[in-house]
Amino acid sequence: xxxxxxxxxxxxxxxxxxxxxxxxxxxxxxxxxxxxxxxxxxxxxxxxxxxxxxxxxxxxxxxxxxxxxxxxxxxxxxxxxxxxxxxxxxxxxxxxxxxxxxxxxxxxxxxxxxxxxxxxxxxxxxxxxxxxxxxxxxxxxxxxxxxxxxxxxxxxxxxxxxxx
Amino acid sequence: xxxxxxxxxxxxxxxxxxxxxxxxxxxxxxxxxxxxxxxxxxxxxxxxxxxxxxxxxxxxxxxxxxxxxxxxxxxxxxxxxxxxxxxxxxxxxxxxxxxxxxxxxxxxxxxxxxxxxxxxxxxxxxxxxxxxxxxxxxxxxxxxxxxxxxxxxxxxxxxxxxxx
DNA sequence: TTAATAAAAGACAAAAATATCTTTTATTAT
DNA sequence: ATAATAAAAGATATTTTTGTCTTTTATTAA
Ligand code: FES
Ligand code: FES
Numbered sequence: 001x002x003x004x005x006x007x008x009x010x011x012x013x014x015x016x017x018x019x020x021x022x023x024x025x026x027x028x029x030x031x032x033x034x035x036x037x038x039x040x041x042x043x044x045x046x047x048x049x050x051x052x053x054x055x056x057x058x059x060x061x062x063x064x065x066x067x068x069x070x071x072x073x074x075x076x077x078x079x080x081x082x083x084x085x086x087x088x089x090x091x092x093x094x095x096x097x098x099x100x101x102x103x104x105x106x107x108x109x110x111x112x113x114x115x116x117x118x119x120x121x122x123x124x125x126x127x128x129x130x131x132x133x134x135x136x137x138x139x140x141x142x143x144x145x146x147x148x149x150x151x152x153x154x155x156x157x158x159x160x161x162x163x164x
Numbered sequence: 165x166x167x168x169x170x171x172x173x174x175x176x177x178x179x180x181x182x183x184x185x186x187x188x189x190x191x192x193x194x195x196x197x198x199x200x201x202x203x204x205x206x207x208x209x210x211x212x213x214x215x216x217x218x219x220x221x222x223x224x225x226x227x228x229x230x231x232x233x234x235x236x237x238x239x240x241x242x243x244x245x246x247x248x249x250x251x252x253x254x255x256x257x258x259x260x261x262x263x264x265x266x267x268x269x270x271x272x273x274x275x276x277x278x279x280x281x282x283x284x285x286x287x288x289x290x291x292x293x294x295x296x297x298x299x300x301x302x303x304x305x306x307x308x309x310x311x312x313x314x315x316x317x318x319x320x321x322x323x324x325x326x327x328x
Numbered sequence: 329t330t331a332a333t334a335a336a337a338g339a340c341a342a343a344a345a346t347a348t349c350t351t352t353t354a355t356t357a358t
Numbered sequence: 359a360t361a362a363t364a365a366a367a368g369a370t371a372t373t374t375t376t377g378t379c380t381t382t383t384a385t386t387a388a
Contacts, residue, residue, distance in 0.1 A: 015233045016189045020269035022299070026182055036289055048364065062347050062383070068366060080365045105184035112185050117191030117328050127199055127315035127324045127338065131306040135186070137189030142295040143262055146229050151291035157332025160291045163280050189376065212334065226377050232336060244335045247387030249331070 021137070021150055027105045030066050032056035032162045033149050034100055037076065037086050042152040046085030056162045066104065073103050093149030100137065101143055110140050191269045194230050195310070196220035196326045198264055199319065201240065201250050202257055206316040208319050210249030221327045222272050232267065257313030267308055274304050 022029070033052050040047045055127035067086060069103045070076040075095065083132065101109065113120040114132035122129075154160045191285070197216050204211045213231065217224035232248060236239040239259065242250045265273065277284040278296030286293075318324045 006291045015229065016374085017270040018190055018268065021190050021192065021237075021272050021280060023184060023279060023280070024184050025280065027184065032279050032290075051362090056256050059347055061349070064365075065347090065367095071366085077367060079355070080353070080363080082357060082363045084364050084367085085357065094304065106181040108185050109182060114186060114189070114192075115187060115196050115323070115326070116189065119328070124325055124328060125328070126326065127318065128195070128306070128310065129324075132309065135299065135302050135306060142292070142299060146292070146295065159260060161274065161281070161292075162279070162290065163290055164283070164288060180344090214334095223377055225379075228335075229377090235336085243381075243385070244333080246333045246387060247332050248385065250335085269349060311337095 022109070023101065024105055026062075026066055026161040027101055029056065029063050030070065030100050030104045031059040031097060032058065033063060034069060034070075034076070034097070035151055035160075036147045036162055038088050039152045039155040041093065042149065042156070046079065046083070046087040048085045052086065070100065070103060075099055075103055082117075088148060093147065093152075094142045095148050097146040097148060099144035100139070100148070110136065186264065186273070188269050190230055191265055193220065193222040193227050194234065194264050194268045195261060196222065196230060197227060198234075198240070199324075202252050202313045202327055203319040205310050206258065206313065206320070210243065210247070210251040212249045216250065219327060228308040232265065234267060238264055239267055243297075252312060256296055256318075258311050260308045260309035261310040262304070262310060264312070272288070273302065274307075276300075 023031070029033050033056055036052055036056050037047055049064050050060060052058075052067075053063045056063075067078070069077060071078050072087075075092065076086055077089055077092065078084070098110075111120060113126055114128045114135070115126040120126075120129065120133075126132075151160055155162070187195070197220055200216055201211055213223060213228050216222075216231075217227045220227075228232050231240060231242070235242050235250075239256065240250055241253055241256065242248070262274075275284060277290055278292045278299070279290040281290050282289075283295075284293065290296075315324055319326070
């Protein structure tokens with residue numbers, strides 16, 4: 001017994017809107033995780049992948065892959081075994097968020113053309129170039145001036161959320 | 165006979181960078197196409213999908229789907245048959261590019277949280293909120309103040325490119 | 329009124345991004 | 359040394375985005 005009446009069944013969607021954010025899901029998870037781990041590091045603690053994933057609301061195994069990549073690139077520190085987990089040392093806490101973004105999403109966002117042309121240039125610009133450059137510069141500024149550890153106190157005080 | 169020597173074969177890539185631009189490919193093609201058609205409309209001409217795809221360097225059949233969607237939403241005009249093609253009427257030429265973007269990529273880019281949280285809010289912000297808001301506002305401003313027909317003269321004069 | 333033209337629609341295919349599951353390796357406390 | 363723990367790595371699966379091919383519908387010129 002089916003609850004769908006075939007007489008009134010019809011196709012709803014032929015062309016779905018793309019979901020489209022500034023950053024990939026991978027990058028969003030990476031940034032949230034990084035802020036969460038930084039906060040814990042500030043308190044002198046290491047954190048396990050399970051806790052991170054729970055606290056930032058991301059799929060655990062997928063996040064693990066992302067942090068593995070960051071770990072290979074020495075952007076985050078980790079130790080295996082009991083009492084192990086992820087953490088940031090003092091140097092890493094001072095790294096710009098831009099390092100995380102470019103490790104995960106590449107450099108398109110910092111240098112790419114807004115209309116998707118193969119390269120961006122001043123001398124042979126696309127129509128959007130002048131305005132798009134401002135956007136790109138602001139993103140670059142934001143990511144270069146935000147250090148991984150910048151929000152530790154705000155997070156500890158509950159001023160910010162990573163999970164909603 | 166193989167040209168790959170198994171003794172020196174190894175896996176190169178375990179975690180590829182995401183390609184990540186501000187807009188989806190779909191949206192990039194849409195914007196380029198729209199500027200190209202607008203320019204032709206300014207000169208009083210309709211354009212066929214084949215010419216558009218060639219001139220903006222996009223896959224023809226894929227672009228056709230995109231323009232079909234814009235056409236269904238009355239953002240672009242079209243007529244079938246001989247001497248048919250795509251064009252913009254005076255009203256459409258004055259529409260903001262934002263209409264194209266939201267038709268194709270949705271509204272995430274205008275309202276979404278930079279860290280991918282389910283919603284953005286002033287009272288319960290993510291760490292990036294204050295800075296990200298500026299980025300989002302600049303994108304919104306750019307897309308609202310750029311009309312579809314804005315670059316017609318610049319394109320005709322060869323000041324801008326849609327194909328490189 | 330017919331043939332040619334060009335967009336619209338439908339079905340399908342490939343590639344990339346996202347997500348999960350299993351096995352291995354390193355570390356530490358007992 | 360051994361068992362327990364937790365990250366790293368490997369393999370695979372799902373979903374979304376991007377891209378193609380075929381058929382249908384509308385328009386127009388002859
Ligand atoms: S050429 Fe397109 S943004 Fe610079
Ligand atoms: S809450 Fe994240 S951008 Fe506003």
